[in-house]
Amino acid sequence: MTALSITGVNSEYQGVRVLDGLDLQMEQGEILALLGPSGCGKTTLLRAIAGLQPVSSGCIHVQGQCFNGEGNFTPSEQRGVGMIFQDYALFPHLTVADNILFGVTEKDSFRRGALLEEMLTLVKLEGLEKRYPHELSGGQQQRVSIARALACKPKLLLLDEPFSNIDSQVRGELMMEIRAILKSRKVSAVFVTHSKDEAFVFADKLALFKEGRIVQHGTAEELYYSPAERYVADFLGRGNYVPVQVVDGFNVDSPLGQLVSTSELTWPSQYSGEVLLRPQQLTLEPDDAAAGVIRDRRFLGNFCHYQVEIASQLLEVRSQLTQLLPGQKVQIRAEAHPLVIF
Numbered sequence: 458m459t460a461l462s463i464t465g466v467n468s469e470y471q472g473v474r475v476l477d478g479l480d481l482q483m484e485q486g487e488i489l490a491l492l493g494p495s496g497c498g499k500t501t502l503l504r505a506i507a508g509l510q511p512v513s514s515g516c517i518h519v520q521g522q523c524f525n526g527e528g529n530f531t532p533s534e535q536r537g538v539g540m541i542f543q544d545y546a547l548f549p550h551l552t553v554a555d556n557i558l559f560g561v562t563e564k565d566s567f568r569r570g571a572l573l574e575e576m577l578t579l580v581k582l583e584g585l586e587k588r589y590p591h592e593l594s595g596g597q598q599q600r601v602s603i604a605r606a607l608a609c610k611p612k613l614l615l616l617d618e619p620f621s622n623i624d625s626q627v628r629g630e631l632m633m634e635i636r637a638i639l640k641s642r643k644v645s646a647v648f649v650t651h652s653k654d655e656a657f658v659f660a661d662k663l664a665l666f667k668e669g670r671i672v673q674h675g676t677a678e679e680l681y682y683s684p685a686e687r688y689v690a691d692f693l694g695r696g697n698y699v700p701v702q703v704v705d706g707f708n709v710d711s712p713l714g715q716l717v718s719t720s721e722l723t724w725p726s727q728y729s730g731e732v733l734l735r736p737q738q739l740t741l742e743p744d745d746a747a748a749g750v751i752r753d754r755r756f757l758g759n760f761c762h763y764q765v766e767i768a769s770q771l772l773e774v775r776s777q778l779t780q781l782l783p784g785q786k787v788q789i790r791a792e793a794h795p796l797v798i799f
């Protein structure tokens with residue numbers, strides 16, 4: 458089932474368009490990251506899905522129900538959508554138990570108690586139900602807000618930078634844990650972040666934004682290895698751009714020698730462009746007769762990050778050969794893979 462469908466959504470602030478013709482589909486149980494730099498419209502889309510931001514045209518459907526568009530507008534409180542914010546937004550004067558049960562409509566006290574127990578166990582806060590928010594760590598407060606949202610059995614969970622106030626030491630672990638909770642309950646979630654590392658860890662799919670538009674939508678691997686444009690390639694990680702000329706459907710000439718693509722190139726023969734080579738897609742081999750020279754070396758545990766000069770260009774290379782030293786000559790090779798050429 459489609460959990461969320463967005464078609465042709467536009468939105469403006471004081472006449473300035475901040476969401477520009479967005480199209481996006483998300484399957485039930487999926488976790489989708491809205492990723493992009495500050496000010497590109499991620500939070501505005503999240504707010505539009507929640508019914509907190511007007512949409513000037515286009516449609517938003519959640520589980521097949523039209524919330525916005527086609528003459529419909531469902532008020533925020535009737536959407537059955539849960540929201541989690543970076544500042545947790547807990548009620549300071551309510552205990553953990555009262556915060557968790559805040560939006561629960563069930564009146565039967567036995568069932569309310571059972572639900573509270575279930576939620577406390579789920580987010581590992583057993584025994585803390587009588588505490589107030591100020592008596593909890595940031596991570597514990599975020600667990601309460603997750604429990605509060607899930608207690609209402611939302612059709613869709615919206616999370617706005619939920620981990621940005623969490624200590625970096627526990628952030629990774631909390632992300633994995635909350636992801637496991639959402640997966641175990643098959644909760645569909647849309648998650649806003651400007652961090653590709655958070656998107657990689659937490660989400661199944663990524664929608665990368667640029668100035669109010671979605672530039673590419675897909676799995677982390679798709680965006681990382683088959684970026685639609687340089688903006689996507691650069692946002693998702695470090696890369697080298699090496700000049701190439703296309704020889705035929707699978708081969709290009711470059712300063713590193715001939716490179717082989719394992720998928721057919723879309724560019725015609727003689728096309729001159731630049732191939733994207735991630736630091737870990739390059740390998741080094743010591744060779745006194747080679748044209749590459751190590752210029753810098755950073756030891757990072759079980760691998761080294763080198764800067765290697767070749768044909769007046771500095772390339773970043775991540776290698777498990779950790780004993781190479783600045784000044785040493787090396788062969789640089791790229792294994793055959795689906796080449797990305799811009």
Ligand SMILES: Nc1ncnc2c1ncn2[C@@H]1O[C@H](COP(=O)(O)OP(=O)(O)OP(=O)(O)O)[C@@H](O)[C@H]1O
Binds near residue numbers: 471475493498
């Ligand atoms: N209340 C507002 N009034 C006017 N313009 C606004 C308002 N809120 C946001 N904007 C503008 O809309 C654009 C999109 O903002 P939005 O908050 O959606 O971006 P974002 O990608 O979530 O950024 P961040 O990661 O910094 O939160 C920005 O140019 C922003 O300045």
